[in-house]
Amino acid sequence: MGNIVAAINLRKYFPIVGGVFRRKIGDVKAVDGVTFTIKTGETFGLVGESGCGKTTLGKTLIRLLDPTSGRILFDPEGNLPDNPKIEERMNDYDISSVKGGKLKSLRRYMQIVYQNPSTSLNPRMLVKDIVAEPLVVQGLAKGKEAEERVLQILERVGLAREHLYRYPHEFSGGQKQRIAIARALITHPKFIVLDEPTSSVDVSVRASLLDLFKELQRNMGLTYLFISHDLSMIEAISDRVAVMYLGKIVEIADPKELFNNPLHPYTQALFSAIPIPDPEVKRERIILGGEPPSPANPPSGCRFHPRCRYVKDICSKQEPTLIEVKPGHYVACHLY
């Protein structure tokens, strides 16, 4: 299997403006030089604390935000080669600067499910119109045919015909999220960004949503970018996991490897902070001092060095690059 999405040195800065003339006085470096690929058919987990840029990365990947620099490669067929450095062949897949109609036709293949369905669903639209909207926008179907397809997709996500003519407020949180999922799926996309899709629902509902994601992935050949700060959930659902800190990916590995053998000191601290649902296990906690620095003015060298327990001289001077320490396990740290 090839890859479906690749990011090469991707950056997204948000300008800070100030003064009387609203001049630019700085940048919030939300995503700052990120390179990775997502394999076709996998669930790629992205974890990090709030403010580390994971949502910005997700949105930039599907071009809901325009990248400041760097390239995004996307192939709806899912056949991107493993080494995306081969320049000439890549230009066909480069979506980092496509515009207008071409971008619109690409949107069909890339969708997003947001964190909070109460705000991502228009309260004044009927469910059937909410879910049919992508079809209408893309010009794929309308009227009776659209409704037929809406019904099909609603049934797939566990809703029924009786729900067609209702408004979002008539549903529970879990059901609303199912509507949002149906809307994302109706154009038969290949790649879906799930931006904390279960953080607004209860534990018992969460499990059923995760099940639904798994089942849809199997049956519809989907690739997910699963963004979350809930580490135990990421561990359970992902095929590979990337850990982000302050706009950078610091470690990528498959979840088993990552959770059993975290290499980056930040990953170690992050995982040791997860409360274990077993009162008899007492784990040694690495409590991080302080809080993440501001992405507007990140520390020099390795961004984690002011909070790192293994900090060396080199850490404040030189920025570590992501290197493969073991097959499939990448880490950006001077210790390795």
Add this chain to the structure above:
Amino acid sequence: MEEILSPDEQLRVKDLVVRFYTYEGIVKAVEKARLNLKKGETLGIVGETGSGKSVTALTILALTPPPGKVEGGSILFRRISGSIDDILKLREEQLIKLRGREISMIFQEPNAALDPLYTVGDQVAEAILSHRLSEMLDKAIESLKEEIKDGGGGFSSRLQLWAYNEMKKNPEALKLRLVKKLPIIGKMISKKLNQVVREEIVGLLRLMEIPDPERVIDSYPHELSGGMQQRIVIAIALACSPLLLLADEPTTSLDVTVQAQILDLIMRLKERFGASIIYITHDMGVIAEISDRVAVMYAGNVVEVAPVIELFKKPLHPYTKALLEAIPRPGATFKSIPGTVPNLVNPPPGCRFHPRCPYAMPRCREEIPELRRITKEHYVACHLYGGEEHGKHSGGD
């Protein structure tokens, strides 16, 4: 059950019934809930949205949100004075003395709990001045006397000394109010008191492990991160060393690393202040870490109470089992609980969990199960378990 608490008990909630009168009907939010809390213990309450856990906590402070009404039961609480009172029978002016002093609360959203228009210092000072005024006045008087004895201290010190002594007698006295209205002099009066309170707050913030408390005390809430805001809320809650701390999902809105810091802080402060804690959450991981005993709530009922290790090892109630299975674990398939939380306007008859229960029997539909003692400290409300009087014929797996 007898009406008095056993010597090591701090709080007992007995058969609490809370109902909300809404347009859609009467929401039976809490139905015959029973809890008890020992001195210095941390009781975790788990449950999903709408299980009545927050309403129970607010009712312990006699702050049942409208249109809610307490329709039955009692909340016995051992006061600082040693007397035992039913909180539901106290008058409002007695409650004002109780809240924040003997029982205080940490809310879920620090952002919403703090007033955006006042500095951190002002907000912590409010708690200190409303409950520990005389203590603060004593400190101020003490330090003024020192000053005067050392030969220093002119008119201003003498004026303040007079004012504080008056304040101790009656803070609302007419002459005090008049003096406060005077220009310059009015301001002069509160100088020493403010200084003393400020020192107290800085000490408190330092205890909360807030870096640079001298700066934080003059900041507004929006200038601080979520974790820092929650530390301020905890500082306010602990400002008067309460006997009981109610924590309603205090870390839900925080990141795991910050959550770890806050949990660690709460546990260490508990040691220091010796308070009992009721910790409400839906996160089984947090429960496992922080609590001594756990109460599981479902649809307004307490369905199981057990020491934390026993609950995780040998859950008895089918709902507790389902909750534990719903925790995502790698490799395993996700087990969800079929169906949804019932509408509490029209709760299912009998056991409220029976429509979602895999072990439901005809009896479950008709008869409400009582919370029964199974082993020494393990209570469950389920017809599968006979309880002590029926011997040991426990069903289930």
